Amino acid sequence: MSLIRPLPSAPPAAAPDHLAALRGLLPGIAARAAARDADGAFPAEEVAALHGIGLLAAPLPAALGGDGLGTAPEGAAALCTALRLIGRASLPLGRLWEGHVNALRLVLAHGDAGQRAAAARDARAGRLFAVWNTGAPGEPPLRLERGPGGVRLLGRKVLCSGAGHVERALVTAIEDADAPARLVLVPLAVGERADLSGWTAQGMRASASGAVEFTGLALPEAALIGKPGAYETPPDFAAGAWRFAAVQAGGVEALVEALRDHLRRLGRGGDPIQAMRLGEAAMQAEAARLWAEAAAQRAEAADAGDAAVAFVGLARIAVERAAMEALALAERAIGLPAFLRPHPAERIARDLSTYLRQPGPDRALAGAAAHVLAAPAAVGDLWR
Ligand SMILES: Cc1cc2nc3c(=O)[nH]c(=O)nc-3n(C[C@H](O)[C@H](O)[C@H](O)COP(=O)(O)OP(=O)(O)OC[C@H]3O[C@@H](n4cnc5c(N)ncnc54)[C@H](O)[C@@H]3O)c2cc1C
Known part of the structure; x- marks a missing residue:
């Protein structure tokens, strides 16, 4: 018998109330997250369920059949909530959907x-x-060579979330050592070119973040998206970090939920020191959410610029800190069970600690500090 129970069938997605439909799916997704926690796992049914409520198409503009979730400034708040809610139910699924949204945006x-x-x-x-x-x-790095009628790829990528399952991969490739990278949209069949053997991380096992070998792949010219350097276009490249911070904020909420459940179940919540820990953990969850939401508004504003990038730099580090603080509080409050399967805190803590590792944290904070140093506005008015 499968350990994984079927997800409830999705309500018809006639009206795009994605958040309401998503809230209906989340208990099922959260309940399956433990069974997905295995090497080589991938939440295929959960991705299909997101598709069933229209969330794979939702980032598209209305003219292309979506509703601008994450691609129009007015979709920022809803996108932030969706990323947080999915991250709360399953950090690996949150990572996968965040990558999907990012690729469509690009x-x-x-x-x-x-x-x-x-x-x-x-x-x-x-x-x-x-x-x-x-x-x-x-x-x-992955190289791009011109040939008759198109291009060929040479090399590989690592830490590719959804390797072997993603069917449309937007990859960066170098055509000329001195030129910025190109974006190449690669169609892949399920199971093709993926190697998950190196994905030995303690957490995020179900994100299938493996290596993908591209050598020999021939593609038409139309696979090239945008101009050289399109991937790193400011402010989106750095400001887009708010999206992983929103998924992480959902992970913090899940961890604090597991901590609260534990204290309730054991009747330990009335102890003043445990109550203090729970209060502090709840503060961290709320801090992470508030930072993610504030960063989403600034990063997705039509006039987002250097200040938005700096703000997102602060936000991602603030969310990381809130998460690390919540992890320490949960460990201390729960004790050994927090390290024993199948306690939910054990898995969530592994997923969260792993997913907190994002590129260049020192650089993000230093960049934000440089903005603060140079800005003429009073500190209290910096982010208006
Ligand atoms: C679950 C998961 C899924 C992922 N999926 C994808 C994916 O689908 N696609 C993808 O492209 N990537 C993916 N990644 C990779 C991710 O984008 C980052 O590249 C990776 O997580 C970087 O982590 P790191 O801690 O090694 O970062 P680093 O940037 O190497 O940071 C490690 C430490 O070194 C410091 N540091 C960084 N640069 C320097 C320097 N030049 N000199 C001195 N110190 C430095 C940092 O500040 C930090 O303290 C994934 C990662 C995870 C965890």
Whole structure:
């Protein structure tokens, strides 16, 4: 018998009330998260359930069949909530959906009309997208060579979330050592070119963040999205970090929920020291949410610029700190059971600690500090 119970069937997605539909799916997704916690696992049914409520197409503009969730400034708050709610139920699923949203944003921002329409068709059909940028340390970056009628890829990427499951991968590749990277949209079949053997992380096991070998892959010219350097276009490149912070904030909420359940079950919540820990953990969950929401508003504003990037730099570190504080509080309050399967705090803590590791945290904080140092406004008015 399968350990994984079927998800409730999705309500019809006629009216795009994605958040209400998502809230209906979340208990089922959270209940399956423990069974998904295995090497090589991937939440395929959960991704299909997100598709069932229209969340794979929701980032598209209305003209392409979506409702601008995360691609229009007015969709920022709803996107932040969706990322947080999914992260709360399952951090690996949150990571996968965040990558899908990011890839669609990039294609919509930099692709031509034909590329945008094709990506929209694929998203509406339930194909999962991802952005794979990370190269293997010590190996040359993924290369792009011109050939008759198109391009060929040479090399591989690592830490590719959804490897073997993603059907549309937006990868960065170098055409010329001195030129900025190109974005290449690679169609993949399920199971193709993926190697999960190196994904030995303690947490986020169900994110299938493996290596993908691209050598020999030939693609038409139309696979190239945007101009060289499109991937790192400011402010989106750095400001987009708010989205992983929102997923992490959901993970903090899940951890504090597990801590509260534990204290209730054991009748230990009335102890003044445990109550103090729970209060502090609840403060951290709320701090993470408030930072993520404030960062979403600034990063997605139509006039977002350097100040938004600096604010997001502070926000991602503030969420990381809140998470690390909540992890320490949960460990101390729960004690050994927090390290024993199948206590939910054990898995959530492993997933959260792993997912907190994001690129260049020192650089993000130093960049924000440089903005604060140079800005003429009073400190209290810096982020207005
Ligand atoms: C679950 C998961 C899924 C992922 N999925 C994807 C994916 O789908 N696509 C993708 O492209 N990537 C993915 N990644 C990779 C991710 O984007 C980051 O590349 C990775 O997490 C970096 O982590 P790190 O701690 O090694 O970062 P680093 O940036 O190496 O930071 C480690 C430490 O070194 C410091 N540091 C960084 N640079 C320097 C420097 N030059 N000199 C001195 N110190 C430095 C940092 O401040 C930090 O203290 C994933 C990662 C995780 C955890």
